[in-house]
Amino acid sequence: MLEYKRHRRLRSSKNLRSMVRETVLKKEDLIYPIFVKEGENIKNEVSSMPGVYQISLDLLEEEIQTLTDLGIVSVIVFGVPKEKDEVGTSAYCENGIVQKAIKKIKEVNKELVVIADTCLCQFTNHGHCGVIEEGIILNDPTLELLSKTAVSQAEAGADVIAPSNMMDGFVAAIRVGLDEAGFSHIPIMSYAVKYSSSFYGPFRDAAHSAPSFGDRKTYQMDPANRLEALREAESDVLEGADFLIVKPALSYLDIIREVKDNFTYPVVAYNVSGEYSMIKGASLNGWIDEKAVVMEKLISMKRAGADLIITYFAKDVARWLSE
Numbered sequence: 001m002l003e004y005k006r007h008r009r010l011r012s013s014k015n016l017r018s019m020v021r022e023t024v025l026k027k028e029d030l031i032y033p034i035f036v037k038e039g040e041n042i043k044n045e046v047s048s049m050p051g052v053y054q055i056s057l058d059l060l061e062e063e064i065q066t067l068t069d070l071g072i073v074s075v076i077v078f079g080v081p082k083e084k085d086e087v088g089t090s091a092y093c094e095n096g097i098v099q100k101a102i103k104k105i106k107e108v109n110k111e112l113v114v115i116a117d118t119c120l121c122q123f124t125n126h127g128h129c130g131v132i133e134e135g136i137i138l139n140d141p142t143l144e145l146l147s148k149t150a151v152s153q154a155e156a157g158a159d160v161i162a163p164s165n166m167m168d169g170f171v172a173a174i175r176v177g178l179d180e181a182g183f184s185h186i187p188i189m190s191y192a193v194k195y196s197s198s199f200y201g202p203f204r205d206a207a208h209s210a211p212s213f214g215d216r217k218t219y220q221m222d223p224a225n226r227l228e229a230l231r232e233a234e235s236d237v238l239e240g241a242d243f244l245i246v247k248p249a250l251s252y253l254d255i256i257r258e259v260k261d262n263f264t265y266p267v268v269a270y271n272v273s274g275e276y277s278m279i280k281g282a283s284l285n286g287w288i289d290e291k292a293v294v295m296e297k298l299i300s301m302k303r304a305g306a307d308l309i310i311t312y313f314a315k316d317v318a319r320w321l322s323e
C-alpha cells in the first residue's frame with residue numbers, strides 16, 4: 001500500500017483552516033507613515049504612490065481622525081520642510097515641521113503612538129543623511145545633529161524615536177542625548193538594518209530627499225550582505241535600541257528571520273515605498289487583486305518574524321481587517 005501523509009486533512013474547511021493558522025495580522029501590527037509638508041491647504045498625492053499624500057498641518061486633524069477611526073494605533077512622521085541648508089537646521093529647530101506635526105497629532109489623539117523618523121536627508125540641501133565635507137559624508141559630526149533632532153522631537157511629544165540615517169553610533173549618541181535631556185523613558189526604534197535599496201525611489205519623491213550627488217552606499221548596506229545585518233543589529237542592541245527595523249521588507253524576508261532568531265527585541269519590517277508602488281501600479285492596471293496580494297505580502301512579513309510593519313497600506317489593511 002502507498003504510504004503518505006494526508007496534509008489536506010487540515011485544509012478541508014474555512015473554520016478548520018483558521019484554527020490551524022500559524023500567523024495572524026492585526027491592526028496593532030501596523031504603523032502608518034505620514035508626510036507632513038510645510039505650508040497651507042496642501043493635500044498633494046505623490047505621483048509615484050497613488051493614495052499617499054503630502055499633507056499640511058491645517059489638514060492633519062482630519063487625517064489623524066480617519067486613522068483613529070480605522071483603529072490604527074501608531075504613525076511614523078516624515079517632514080517635508082520649506083527651508084533646507086547644509087546642516088539640516090530645520091530638522092532640529094523647535095518650530096520645525098516635524099515638531100509642529102507631532103504636537104498637532106497629540107492634540108487630536110494623545111493615545112496615538114507617534115514615532116518620529118530621525119534623519120537629516122529631507123532637511124539638507126544636498127539630500128544626504130549627514131554633514132558633508134569635500135563630498136564625504138562625515139560620521140561623528142553628524143551624530144551630534146541627530147541627537148539634537150531626537151531631543152527636539154521628544155520635546156515636541158514624540159513617543160518613539162526612529163533614527164534612519166545609518167551613521168555608526170547613532171543609537172548610542174541619541175540614547176545619551178535623550179537621557180541627558182530627561183527622556184530616558186523614550187524608546188529608540190532603530191533602523192538597524194537598512195539597505196541601500198532602489199525601492200526607496202517613490203519615497204524620495206514624497207519627501208524630496210533624493211541625494212543631489214552620489215548615492216547612499218557609503219552608509220546604507222549592500223543588499224548582498226547577510227552577516228553584516230547581524231553585526232548592525234548587534235551594535236544597535238548594545239547601544240540601547242529598543243526595536244530593530246529591517247528595511248526594505250519584501251526582498252529581505254530572510255534578514256527579518258535572521259534578526260528575529262538572533263535577538264529578543266521587537267522586529268519591525270519596513271514595507272517601503274517602491275514595494276507599495278509596484279503593487280499599486282499592478283492593481284490599478286487590473287493585473288493583480290490588490291487586497292489579496294497585500295494581505296499575502298504582509299502575512300509573509302509576519303511569518304518571517306516581523307512583530308510590526310511600517311506600511312503605506314495600513315489604512316486599507318485596517319479597513320479589510322474590519323470587514
Ligand code: PBG
Binds near residue numbers: 273
Ligand atoms: C530617510 C528615509 C528614507 C526612507 C525612510 N527614511 C529614504 C532613504 O534612505 O533614502 C525610505 C522609505 C521608503 O522608501 O518607503 N533616510
